[in-house]
Amino acid sequence: MARVVIVGGGMVGMCTGLLLQRDGHDVTVLERDPAPPPADPRDAWADWERRGINQFRLPHYFQPKFRQQLDEHLPDVSQAIRDAGALPLHMVESIPEEMTGGKREGDDELVALTGRRPVVEAAVANAVVAAELDVRRGVAVAGLLAEAGPGGVPRVTGVHTEDGTELRADLVIDVSGRRSPCLRWLEVIGAAEPDDEVDxxxxxxxxxxxxxxxxxxxxxxxxxxxxxxxxxxxxxxxxxxxxxxxxxxxxxxxxxxxxxxxxxxxxxxxxxxxxxxxxxxxxxxxxxxxxxxIEDRHRSLIVDDEPVATGLLLVGDAWACTNPSVGRGASIGLMHGVALRDTLRSSTVDDPAGLAKAFHAATLATVEPWYRATVDMDRQRMAEVQAAIAGTSAPTDDSYELTMAMLYSIPRDPDLMRVGMRFMALLSTPDQELADPAVVARIREVGSGWRDDPIPGPSRAELLALLDA
Ligand SMILES: Cc1cc2nc3c(=O)[nH]c(=O)nc-3n(C[C@H](O)[C@H](O)[C@H](O)COP(=O)(O)OP(=O)(O)OC[C@H]3O[C@@H](n4cnc5c(N)ncnc54)[C@H](O)[C@@H]3O)c2cc1C
Structure with a gap:
């Protein structure tokens, strides 16, 4: 089993740490912010200082996929979030029966467990303390320790912290969020340039x-x-x-x-x-x-099928993050943590290049489709916003037309409602939902009016007038 250092004790870092600890790894989580979570998570809104997370007090919603994974892999964490007063929200039961066609088999997976970010994160933090995960708060990582590996590719062997302490590890996992400094750290240890897409x-x-x-x-x-x-x-x-x-x-x-x-x-x-x-x-x-x-960003340590460094893996927002209005970040991060745990069950830290490639493959199979789907939607939405500002109409591609038609059809057809909800809840990807041509044809038919039937609200001119009122 491996000595693992996790950089960043946000929700994904803590959950990933617990997943690995339960597989027998020796895990240490290093978190820059010093304050421990309040004993009662409900006090976290007023009392918990978390400067390391810009979005800490911004609106959050945790999708059914987040709840489903916690129930399956970390039931004690799920229970702690419930005990903190999080809201179990049944997507189907919260809508009038005449629209849903009544409850069906499978609807119970469409349940979110949601709450304000500080409350949910404090519940997670208390649960990992109860599980005796070693989370060291007030410890800021300043860089990587590394040695030369085969072919001159640096092998990360640990981290050094801002107070000069060195911590050795078989594997360092960067879960330090969307502003991760890992690219700078990799440059310092002489790694080739990683792949970095910023939008x-x-x-x-x-x-x-x-x-x-x-x-x-x-x-x-x-x-x-x-x-x-x-x-x-x-x-x-x-x-x-x-x-x-x-x-x-x-x-x-x-x-x-x-x-x-x-x-x-x-x-x-x-x-x-x-x-x-x-x-x-x-x-x-x-x-x-x-x-x-708030940028869309995707970092990969695999370039031309080879790792630029080994012994370091990126998880959660440090790997990829998007415009968060669809509320996917925590779910994707948790999926990524589960994918890492599963990868470490079949790959070993003693073959760091093999591990890096296996985790890359797992990333492509599990979370990459969600990142790509979200970025595509973000681009199309921003094109629409820009067109509305300019008073023109935005060009859209067919996949966006279909997604919008799917969302429009939700209140109009009980079958398509489940299709759209599973997609929004991250329970299945658009490719999975749209594999059946009959479903696609039905979405195009029922959802065709999405552009011509906008939700009532002020026009752009009325909106601007309201600003000056
Ligand atoms: C405005 C906004 C709204 C959002 N709304 C939603 C939503 O509704 N639903 C949803 O699922 N997601 C949402 N997200 C995304 C969600 O917040 C993130 O996806 C999620 O927090 C990712 O978790 P993480 O653990 O990867 O990173 P973070 O939560 O950012 O945690 C990173 C941690 O690393 C620590 N750290 C950083 N550098 C160091 C260092 N050098 N040494 C030690 N520690 C370090 C930080 O202090 C921090 O605690 C939103 C994001 C934004 C910006």
Whole structure:
């Protein structure tokens, strides 16, 4: 069994660490932020300082795939999240029966377990403490230790920390998030240049959280993410009778930056009739939390089928991250952690090049399709947003047309509702769902009106007028 150092104790780092520990590996997780999680996860919203995660207090929604994997691989963590008051949300049962056609076999997999990010992460952090995973907080990794491997390819043998401590390991796993410094670290140890795709599509998020006095959450009149010309709305039920609401725009949409102002944001959000009632709650914050410059990024240490370094693997956002409005990051990261655990069951750290290639193959088979599908959707959505700003119409490709038709058909056909929901929940990829030509034909028929039948909301001109009101 291997000595493993994990860089980054976010949710994916902690869950990956626990998965590996339970397979008998000797795991140490190093987390830069010093503060431990509060004993009661419900206090995490107010009390837990996590500067290492920019999006810590931004709206999050955890998809059914996240819950499904926790139930299957880390049931104690799943239970801890439930005990913290996370919301089990049944995608089918939360919709009127006349639309769903009644409950069917298989619908119970469409259950999310969701909550505000700090609450869910604190529950995970407490669960891994209870499981005696060695998580060292307040330890920032500053670089890699390495020796020359076969063919001059550096073999990573550990990490050194900002206070000068060296930790040796058979395997270093970088789970340090979307701003991972691993490319700089690899350059320092003389590795060839890794593959690094960056697409700054430039989405910006502006959100706030509310709660009800009785623990209920608002009724949804549509899916959590709804697109309107140059703006999207997010309405995300969360833990303990709380919920998050957000507006997603293009960061370069200069006039729309005015929604950083609390009153302006509220005026704009209230102008979307399908979601305005989500503002009827007790405010948790008196300001808008925002984040921009959220890039799509994909890093790979395998170039031309060979590793640029061995003994180092990238997992979660450090491997790839996208525009997060579809709420996939945590699910994809957890899938990736499971893929790593499974790879280590059949590959050994004693063959580091073989391990690097096997994990690359597992990555391509499990999470890469989700990354690619998400980036394709992001590009098309940003093209639409830009066209709406410019007053033109955006060219779209056939796969986007089909995805949009699939989403449009959800409330209009109980069979296609399950198809669209499984896709949104990350329970099956579009390729799996669309393998049957009859399903594709039905989606094209039922979903054909998606462009001509927009959800009611202000036009671009009305939106701009609201900013100045
Ligand atoms: C605005 C926004 C909204 C999002 N909404 C959703 C959502 O609704 N649903 C969803 O599933 N996902 C969402 N995501 C994505 C989700 O937050 C990430 O996919 C998920 O947090 C990835 O986890 P991670 O553990 O890989 O990285 P992170 O959560 O970023 O954790 C990385 C950790 O590494 C630590 N670290 C960094 N550098 C070092 C170092 N040198 N030494 C030691 N420690 C270090 C950091 O302090 C941090 O704790 C959202 C992202 C954004 C930006």
């Amino acid at each position: 700054d599509l430039g989405f910006a998020y502006y959100g706030r959280h509310l709660r009800s006095p009785d623990g209920s959450t608002p009724v949804a009149f549509g899916p959590p993410l709804q697109h309107y010309e140059s703006v999207s709305t997010l309405t995300l039920p969360a833990d303990n009778g709380t919920w998050c609401v957000a507006l997603v725009t293009a960061g370069h949409d200069a006039p729309l930056r005015a929604i950083r102002d609390f009153d302006t944001w509220n005026r704009v959000f209230a102008s979307y009739p399908m979601v305005a009632h989500w503002l009827e709650g007790e405010p948790i914050e008196d300001h808008i939390v925002s984040l921009s410059k």
